Amino acid sequence: MxxxxxxxxxxxxxxxxxxxxxxxPVGWVRAVDGVSFEIFRGEAFGxxxxxxxxxxxxxxxVLRMHGRTSGQVMFDGLDIHSLPPKxxxxxxxxxxYIFQDPYSSLNPRIRIGDAIAEPLLxxxxxxxxxxxxxxxxxxxxxGMAARFxxxxxxxxxxxxxxxxxxxRAIALNPEFIVADEPVSSLDxxxxxxxxxxxxxxxxxxxxxxxxxxxxxxxxEHLCSRIAIMYLGSVVELATRSELFLNPIHPYxxxxxxxxxxxxxxxxxxxxxxxxDIPSPENPPLGCRFHTRCPYAKDICREKVPxxxxxxxxxxxxxxLF
Amino acid sequence: xxxxxxxxxxxxxxxxxxxRVSKAVDNVSFSVPKGKVICIVGESGCGKSVTALSxxxxxxxxxxxxxxxILFHNRDILKMNTKEIHNLRGDKISMxxxxxxxxxxxxxxxxxQISETLLEHTLCDRKEAWEKGVELIKKVGLPRAEKIMDSYxxxxxxxxxxxxxxxxxLSCQPELLIADEPTTALDVTIQAQVLxxxxxxxxxxxxxxxxxxxxxxxxxxxxDYVIVMYAxxxxxxxxxxxxxxxPRHPYTRGLLKSRPVIGQRRDRLYSIKGQVPxxxxxxxxxxxxxxxxxCMEACRKEYPESVSDAGGHxxxxxxxxxxxxxxxxxxxxx
Numbered sequence: 001m002x003x004x005x006x007x008x009x010x011x012x013x014x015x016x017x018x019x020x021x022x023x024x025p026v027g028w029v030r031a032v033d034g035v036s037f038e039i040f041r042g043e044a045f046g047x048x049x050x051x052x053x054x055x056x057x058x059x060x061x062v063l064r065m066h067g068r069t070s071g072q073v074m075f076d077g078l079d080i081h082s083l084p085p086k087x088x089x090x091x092x093x094x095x096x097y098i099f100q101d102p103y104s105s106l107n108p109r110i111r112i113g114d115a116i117a118e119p120l121l122x123x124x125x126x127x128x129x130x131x132x133x134x135x136x137x138x139x140x141x142x143g144m145a146a147r148f149x150x151x152x153x154x155x156x157x158x159x160x161x162x163x164x165x166x167x168r169a170i171a172l173n174p175e176f177i178v179a180d181e182p183v184s185s186l187d188x189x190x191x192x193x194x195x196x197x198x199x200x201x202x203x204x205x206x207x208x209x210x211x212x213x214x215x216x217x218x219x220e221h222l223c224s225r226i227a228i229m230y231l232g233s234v235v236e237l238a239t240r241s242e243l244f245l246n247p248i249h250p251y252x253x254x255x256x257x258x259x260x261x262x263x264x265x266x267x268x269x270x271x272x273x274x275x276d277i278p279s280p281e282n283p284p285l286g287c288r289f290h291t292r293c294p295y296a297k298d299i300c301r302e303k304v305p306x307x308x309x310x311x312x313x314x315x316x317x318x319x320l321f
Numbered sequence: 322x323x324x325x326x327x328x329x330x331x332x333x334x335x336x337x338x339x340x341r342v343s344k345a346v347d348n349v350s351f352s353v354p355k356g357k358v359i360c361i362v363g364e365s366g367c368g369k370s371v372t373a374l375s376x377x378x379x380x381x382x383x384x385x386x387x388x389x390x391i392l393f394h395n396r397d398i399l400k401m402n403t404k405e406i407h408n409l410r411g412d413k414i415s416m417x418x419x420x421x422x423x424x425x426x427x428x429x430x431x432x433x434q435i436s437e438t439l440l441e442h443t444l445c446d447r448k449e450a451w452e453k454g455v456e457l458i459k460k461v462g463l464p465r466a467e468k469i470m471d472s473y474x475x476x477x478x479x480x481x482x483x484x485x486x487x488x489x490x491l492s493c494q495p496e497l498l499i500a501d502e503p504t505t506a507l508d509v510t511i512q513a514q515v516l517x518x519x520x521x522x523x524x525x526x527x528x529x530x531x532x533x534x535x536x537x538x539x540x541x542x543x544x545d546y547v548i549v550m551y552a553x554x555x556x557x558x559x560x561x562x563x564x565x566x567x568p569r570h571p572y573t574r575g576l577l578k579s580r581p582v583i584g585q586r587r588d589r590l591y592s593i594k595g596q597v598p599x600x601x602x603x604x605x606x607x608x609x610x611x612x613x614x615x616c617m618e619a620c621r622k623e624y625p626e627s628v629s630d631a632g633g634h635x636x637x638x639x640x641x642x643x644x645x646x647x648x649x650x651x652x653x654x655x
Contacts, residue, residue, distance in 0.1 A: 050508035050509070050510065050511075051479075051508055157596055159596060160596075187364035187365055187535065187597075188364060188535065188536075188537075188576055188579055188580055189364060189575060189576060189579055189592065189593040190596065191579070191580075192579035192580070192590040192591060192592035192593070193592040193594075195581070195590055196589060196590055196592055199589070214508065214509065216509075216583055217580065217581040217582060217583050218581055220581060220583050220586055221581035221586055221587075221590065240586075244583060244584065254510060255509060255510060256583065257513075258509040258510045258512065258513040259509055259538065259583060260509075260512075260513075260516075260536065260538030260539045260541060260542045261538055261541060261582065261583070262537040262538045262540070262541045262565065262577060262580065262582065263541055263565055264541040264542075264544070264561045264562050264565050265562055265565070265566075270513060272510075272513050272514055272517060273510045273513075273514075276478045276480055276481065276511065277478075277508075
């Protein structure tokens with residue numbers, strides 16, 4: 001197999017909980033707690049989890065939007081978190097981030113043409129003279145007409161804004177894009193348009209995605225390998241067909257069975273989980289899922305399950321298998 | 322057929338903005354029978370939430386209910402005086418909203434907020450109201466009810482708060498519960514819990530639910546009867562199995578096709594081109610004409626009337642003007 005484009009090894013990111021008289025840390029929120037996986041060139045890798053599972057923190061830590069606590073992120077042989085600032089600045093052209101909310105990721109006072117031109121000029125990939133033409137091309141690729149260049153973000157709908165945000169992200173011709181719930185704030189009919197745009201761009205530009213989402217339907221459509229995250233760690237990682245046909249981890253099974261299916265006549269046995277996701281500040285001992293797991297045994301309460309390979313392209317962290 | 326709890330006839334709710342009129346809800350008619358779940362489904366801006374708010378006359382300036390009638394047990398809600406409508410809200414008809422975090426007052430305990438409704442609408446004292454509150458919290462499936470009564474909203478998670486909201490809404494045993502996207506802000510596993518709870522409550526108490534959502538998956542899970550809205554109008558309505566078996570309106574069919582369904586992966590998602598029209602500059606003909614694949618010349622001339630077939634499946638689309646005739650060409654290509 002090829003060399004992975006991105007290799008994450010035992011990555012941890014803790015946030016301090018400040019308290020007391022002098023604001024000293026009194027505890028730690030373990031947002032990402034020991035995650036390892038690889039993403040290969042040209043693949044769309046899906047990261048699924050509920051709110052509070054740490055999927056966004058993981059995505060941001062991968063791009064060094066904040067520091068790590070420990071662990072390593074290797075991007076094409078570069079240790080992202082140890083690069084000196086100048087070197088790190090150069091990697092911006094190779095990796096980009098797309099945020100969930102297209103309404104707050106564009107500056108309301110900057111014309112969208114300028115917003116897309118800015119990174120091109122900052123990295124000297126265009127001159128003032130030919131930047132307009134480049135922006136036009138990029139917008140066209142994202143399904144937007146050139147006449148929109150002089151408009152401000154408020155003149156666009158959510159779907160159009162997300163196209164603009166995507167256009168800005170691909171302007172620098174990156175290899176790797178982290179997309180954090182890029183369609184979840186959009187309407188169903190618009191979602192489909194944007195998802196198709198993601199697949200088109202992937203094909204045309206040979207992009208590699210880390211696609212973060214809570215929506216299993218979308219992830220199944222777009223991603224070839226998928227990791228399921230729960231409370232800061234990955235509980236299952238498999239190829240698309242493996243994960244959806246033979247889910248192993250009880251959490252994955254519950255998640256799959258909870259997704260509403262638009263067919264009122266299909267009766268399913270649903271695994272309804274009790275309770276909520278526990279606080280990452282004080283995660284349960286042993287397996288983190290044991291408080292909600294219908295099959296929890298004594299060992300689950302004591303020992304953290306190892307994340308191991310059960311077959312080719314299928315890894316899981318569970319004592320029961 | 323049993324008399325419906327609430328009947329809406331030709332409801333019109335308009336927003337007056339900068340000298341223009343946005344027809345957020347236009348000519349909407351439907352009724353909610355006893356003990357049934359009616360779902361209104363549509364995308365943002367289709368008027369589904371404004372319809373719900375209109376039922377309790379909660380539409381704020383610059384919105385205004387411009388016409389129609391809302392009959393609750395044969396009394397027009399739109400003609401009630403302030404006191405009458407006040408007595409109705411939270412007692413006979415109650416409502417839960419999308420964001421449980423912002424629906425509760427952060428500075429009062431859960432217990433106080435539950436008792437408030439009971440003290441307002443029933444003849445009970447503080448102690449009884451508190452005890453009733455504990456019961457309600459147990460009923461919606463929350464553990465440690467007494468402790469929750471003493472806690473503040475920020476101490477609970479989103480799923481727990483939505484259960485508290487449901488408990489408050491149920492406190493006076495309403496005949497109609499209006500639920501406006503109650504599970505949208507929740508995670509899927511929690512959404513499954515809340516949907517189960519709502520179904521259970523309906524079965525136990527014969528309460529009717531008007532459920533507003535944008536998610537057709539959720540509709541399939543909970544609805545008895547479905548109303549599809551687009552740009553302020555009802556474009557299709559039918560019993561739930563009928564709607565999913567034979568969706569007719571090109572918009573409904575497009576919506577069903579554009580959603581990726583687990584286990585039915587296709588290489589490319591179907592997408593409806595374009596976007597929802599501006600509600601203040603609606604076209605003359607069918608509002609969906611610009612985005613429709615089967616648009617005909619006649620579609621641009623006048624807004625199609627809603628036609629019902631023998632089974633009660635109503636569609637506002639010229640393709641179905643002759644009624645049942647070509648209604649069978651639907652499910653195959655989906």
